[in-house]
Amino acid sequence: MKIGIIGAGLGGLLAGVALQKKGFDVVIFERLSQPGGRFTNYECKGFQLSTGALHMIPHGENGPLGRMLKSLDADVEIIPSKPEGYFRINGEDYLFTELKSLLSLPDRIRTSLIFTLLKFSRGGKESYREWLENKINNPLVFQIADSFCGWSLSLSASDVSSRELISIAKNIYRRGGPGIPLGGCGGVTNALVQEFENLGGRIRYKETVKGIITESREAKGIIASEKHQYDIIISNIGPKATIRLCDKGCFDELYIKKIEGIREAAGIKISIACEKPMLGHSGVLFTPQAKRIDGLNEVTNVDPSLAPEGKHLLMSHQSLKPGKNIKEEVRLAKEDLRNLFPDFDSVCKILAVQVYRGGWPVNRAPSGVYVDPVSPLRGLYYVGDAIKPEGWMETDGVAAGALEVLRAIEDQW
Ligand SMILES: Cc1cc2nc3c(=O)[nH]c(=O)nc-3n(C[C@H](O)[C@H](O)[C@H](O)COP(=O)(O)OP(=O)(O)OC[C@H]3O[C@@H](n4cnc5c(N)ncnc54)[C@H](O)[C@@H]3O)c2cc1C
Known part of the structure; x- marks a missing residue:
């Protein structure tokens, strides 16, 4: 069975290796001359800078990405960050657990309740900031929440739902904090490319996909420098750019409105x-x-x-x-x-x-906005950071979303 993947970003590469391993015949089309998208390195004055990410994986080797890389035999070593993080307050650095010492006794009691709720409650649609405001009124607590959300999600605490944030907190309790892959982002994507090519997969560089061939609400192939027929197409370029590659009429108005309304x-x-x-x-x-x-x-x-x-x-x-x-x-x-x-x-x-921002953002969909990886067109699936299942941040979200696609393909084909 032939699979065409649009984009050799992290999501495209993870899906490509996994499917090639399962015996599918996979070709990845990448418009650039290199793989990795926003998760690879480039050299600048002897430093390995990155095209996007901060050379960090949110849950290190214990998250969905770390575990998936292992299961795919990608040759990557992820070193746990030690300590996971400090907070600089008034010139001093505090571990998360030490922050309470900065609060009054009543606020310490309130934050104990907040920590318990982060572990055991579910949260709701209100923003994390609103959720906190119902429990405590302390500007420092709000600043801490904003810096965590800003670093980890590129959002403020007012932009993410309490439900999503609480799911993220639970995953941090269960899977631990960040890790750094040796070689940085490029260490991960290069290992995936190597494994993909060892398995016989092909990447066609400098091949921009300009259209998706559809027939009666079914994806049939892609148009790059030539037309190619595929049984399954997986898009790693985000749902918004993907639906724009399809003929008008492939999707109903409501779906188009939902996808076009996603703000990066x-x-x-x-x-x-x-x-x-x-x-x-x-x-x-x-x-x-x-x-x-x-x-x-x-x-x-x-x-x-x-x-x-x-x-x-x-x-x-x-x-x-x-x-x-x-x-x-x-x-x-x-x-x-x-x-x-x-x-x-x-x-x-x-x-x-x-x-x-725009076509090269931090996340194509903000955390807490969920897009089904199975598109309404039969045979068309999405991977990438617009497809993050609840509670999984950044590249761990990309891996968790790619696993959903693999399950869907197994079920449907
Ligand atoms: C500043 C910044 C900091 C970040 N920090 C972290 C971090 O520390 N840890 C972390 O886990 N995540 C981090 N992220 C997020 C992480 O980089 C992304 O979530 C991840 O790289 C997205 O991967 P993706 O699979 O969505 O693919 P993308 O990287 O978006 O790749 C898509 C690929 O498709 C190609 N393409 C696009 N259009 C076409 C077309 N028409 N035809 C063919 N190819 C096409 C592109 O060239 C690209 O290679 C950060 C991101 C940024 C920007």
Whole structure:
């Protein structure tokens, strides 16, 4: 059975390897000359910067991605971040469990209840911020919530439902915090490409898919530089771009409205060359009191090969709300960097400021917005970060969504 995959991003590669392993004949079409999409490396002055992600996997080797890579025999080593994260408050760094010491006794009691609810309740449609406001009125708690959501989801606590956030918290309790793949993002996608090609799969680079051939509500093939017939088509370019490749009339109005209405999660990443370790650990430094930056990591504490010898790679991330002035957002972020690190100008140099939105966002659908990976067209499926099952963030969401597609294909074919 022949399968055509549109896009060699993480989702396309995971699905490609898994299906090729099951004996399908898989071809991936990629418009660029390299694989990996927003999850690979590029070189800049001897540093391994990334096309998107911060060289981190949300649940390390214990999440859906870590486990899937293992089951696919992809040669990737993921090192757990230690500590998982610190929060910088008034110039001091606190572990999550130490944050209570900053609160009054009544607020400590309230946060104990909040932690219990994060483990055992289900949440609802109201935003996480509203959910918190019903339990506590403490600006620091709201800032901490915003920095976690900004770093992890590129959203504020007002943009994500309490249900999604509580599901995420439960997955953190169960599967643990982040990990760093050796070789960074490129270490993961290159291992997948190698496994895919070893199994006989083919990737056609510089082949932009311009259309999906359909017949009576069934996907039959794709149009790239030539026409190709497939039994199954999997799109890794997001549902919005995918439905635009199909003839008008393939989908009903309601479905088109739902898909076209999805707003991406946008963000800004700053990659910084450092003469010395600025964090000195492999976890996240959340920055709740910064003006714009939500957090930073320094992956060279785990994998020094991501920087020239003796140097470090520090990366900051901030969410970007629609309509914001980019220049101003970047100016404020640079101010944050100087406030967080008083010696910033003497030991650090900004390598790249990257803005992620539109066709190259942080997430094609924000966490908490669920799109069925099985499209209404028979034979057409979606993978990628618009297809994150409840509670799974970022690339762990991509892997969890890809597993759903594999199950659906097994059931239907
Ligand atoms: C700043 C930033 C920080 C992030 N940090 C993290 C992090 O630390 N940890 C984490 O887990 N996740 C992180 N993410 C998210 C993560 O990078 C994405 O979720 C993930 O890479 C998305 O993969 P995807 O499968 O959706 O494919 P994509 O990366 O979107 O790949 C799609 C591919 O399809 C190709 N394509 C598009 N159109 C066509 C066409 N018409 N024909 C052929 N090919 C086409 C593209 O070129 C691309 O290669 C971050 C993202 C950003 C931007």
